[in-house]
Structure formats: structure tokens, C-alpha cells
Amino acid sequence: MSRFQGILEKVELTTAFIGKKAKDGLDLLKLSRDYSKEKNKLSLLYEELGKLAYQIHNNESDNVNKIETLCSQIKDQIKTVAQLEQEINILKDETHTVQEDYETEEIHRSEDIPKPEAGNDGLLLLKFCPECQIGNNPEAKQCISCGHIF
Numbered sequence: 001m002s003r004f005q006g007i008l009e010k011v012e013l014t015t016a017f018i019g020k021k022a023k024d025g026l027d028l029l030k031l032s033r034d035y036s037k038e039k040n041k042l043s044l045l046y047e048e049l050g051k052l053a054y055q056i057h058n059n060e061s062d063n064v065n066k067i068e069t070l071c072s073q074i075k076d077q078i079k080t081v082a083q084l085e086q087e088i089n090i091l092k093d094e095t096h097t098v099q100e101d102y103e104t105e106e107i108h109r110s111e112d113i114p115k116p117e118a119g120n121d122g123l124l125l126l127k128f129c130p131e132c133q134i135g136n137n138p139e140a141k142q143c144i145s146c147g148h149i150f
């Protein structure tokens, strides 16, 4: 195996060990940095436009064409900032959805435990938990109260 191949394999292994969540976190950090950088650029363009407008107002400048240039630059910059904002929101939503799915699954798991039911004679048929003495459905594999596995 060549030295280069060895290095490549190591890189692949390292990448595989970075979990999805960690990767999302890094993406979010990078996006947030880009977002503030681009937003700052937008502020500078607005500032430049304001300064130029002030100079024109005071007859210190008559560069009206520059206003057009700055306005189209600002228009593009607004788009860039909005796109980054959207990407950040999508990434945040994804993280949320994963968490919500997990929570739903938790609820399902506890609903899978059969609840105590009445027999033909109307009396509850119960299997008592040795841990917490709570009455469970005779079919229950897990205690409805403490989670003890029968």
C-alpha cells in the first residue's frame, strides 16, 4: 500500500467517526459565521450609500451613478443574507425534527405495555410487580409503573 493510500484511509476513518450531530453543529457554526460576515458587508454598503447621499445633498458629490451601483450591490447582498438565514433555519429545523421523533418514540414505548384488563367475572386480572407491587396486565412483559422486566 502506498503512503498516500494509507493517509487517505486514515482520513476516511476519521470522517466516519464524526457523528451526524457533530457535523450539523459544525455546519451551523460555519453558517452563522458566514451570516454575520455577509450581514456586516450589507451594513457597510448601506453606510456607503448614506454617506454618498449626504455628500450629494451637500453638493460635495454629483456621482448619482454610484447610487445605482450601490443599490444593485445592496440588492444582491440582501439575497445572500436571506439565503444564509434560510439555510441556518433549515439546519435548526432538522435538528429539531430528529429530537421530536425521538420523543414520540419514547411515548410509544410506554404505550406498548398492556394495561390491566378485567376478566369475564369483571375482576381485574393482575400480575403484581415484585419491585413496586403495582398490578399489571398478565400479558405485560414490563411493569407499567417502574419498568421492571418480568
Ligand SMILES: [Zn+2]
Residues within 6 Å of the ligand: 129, 130, 131, 132, 133, 134, 143, 144, 145, 146, 147, 148
Ligand atoms: Zn413495578
